[in-house]
Amino acid sequence: DTGVSQNPRHKITKRGQNVTFRCDPISEHNRLYWYRQTLGQGPEFLTYFQNEAQLEKSRLLSDRFSAERPKGSFSTLEIQRTEQGDSAMYLCASIPMYGETQYFGPGTRLLVL
Amino acid sequence: AQKVTQAQTEISVVEKEDVTLDCVYETRDTTYYLFWYKQPPSGELVFLIRRNSFDEQNEISGRYSWNFQKSTSSFNFTITASQVVDSAVYFCALSDNAGGTSYGKLTFGQGTILTVHP
Numbered sequence: 001d002t003g004v005s006q007n008p009r010h011k012i013t014k015r016g017q018n019v020t021f022r023c024d025p026i027s028e029h030n031r032l033y034w035y036r037q038t039l040g041q042g043p044e045f046l047t048y049f050q051n052e053a054q055l056e057k058s059r060l061l062s063d064r065f066s067a068e069r070p071k072g073s074f075s076t077l078e079i080q081r082t083e084q085g086d087s088a089m090y091l092c093a094s095i096p097m098y099g100e101t102q103y104f105g106p107g108t109r110l111l112v113l
Numbered sequence: 114a115q116k117v118t119q120a121q122t123e124i125s126v127v128e129k130e131d132v133t134l135d136c137v138y139e140t141r142d143t144t145y146y147l148f149w150y151k152q153p154p155s156g157e158l159v160f161l162i163r164r165n166s167f168d169e170q171n172e173i174s175g176r177y178s179w180n181f182q183k184s185t186s187s188f189n190f191t192i193t194a195s196q197v198v199d200s201a202v203y204f205c206a207l208s209d210n211a212g213g214t215s216y217g218k219l220t221f222g223q224g225t226i227l228t229v230h231p
Contacts, residue, residue, distance in 0.1 A: 033218060042204050042221030043158070056216050089156060095217070100146050100165070100208070102219060104158035
């Protein structure tokens with residue numbers, strides 16, 4: 001079984017630039033979550049997809065953030081006009097429809113200079 | 114609101130010592146799930162165990178054991194005869210995956226950094 005994959009693994013960008021991350025969930029997992037983890041903290045929920053529908057968004061997801069899952073398979077998370085405070089690890093997790101355990105990808109580590 | 118507290122920020126032990134990582138949670142839900150994840154330096158969160166709120170049986174898996182006590186809202190994790198490879202950050206997490214309008218997002222504690230010295 002292939003696990004959750006995320007690309008890129010690392011991203012360095014300058015403040016004000018846009019960045020996009022991709023998550024490929026485990027095959028046939030129709031539920032997908034994005035989390036953000038800052039240094040020394042636990043992951044915090046950002047958003048949730050069930051198939052292509054975005055059903056829940058955290059207050060952390062400001063209007064500079066947008067997430068999509070157009071065909072119910074892979075998902076993208078875009079950050080516009082990045083700020084230094086966006087520097088974090090962005091984690092993606094997937095789960096089958098009636099499962100209870102989320103399986104995480106390796107994350108994308110973002111550094112905004 | 115849900116909350117998970119891991120009071121121990123860092124623990125340092127010598128190999129072969131036993132170590133217990135504490136986790137206390139708060140929730141108003143009657144049905145919920147508790148998890149432990151391990152995060153090695155590579156960054157990927159590795160699933161260790163899941164417990165649902167109706168199952169208070171303790172579990173043992175090799176050198177790992179978990180003690181779930183609903184009366185004290187605790188879900189502690191013990192590593193017996195620790196090894197250097199156990200060095201990582203360990204997270205306790207809570208999910209309210211009870212169906213309906215709940216979508217099962219995880220609320221994590223702040224993590225405990227475990228360092229096992231040879």
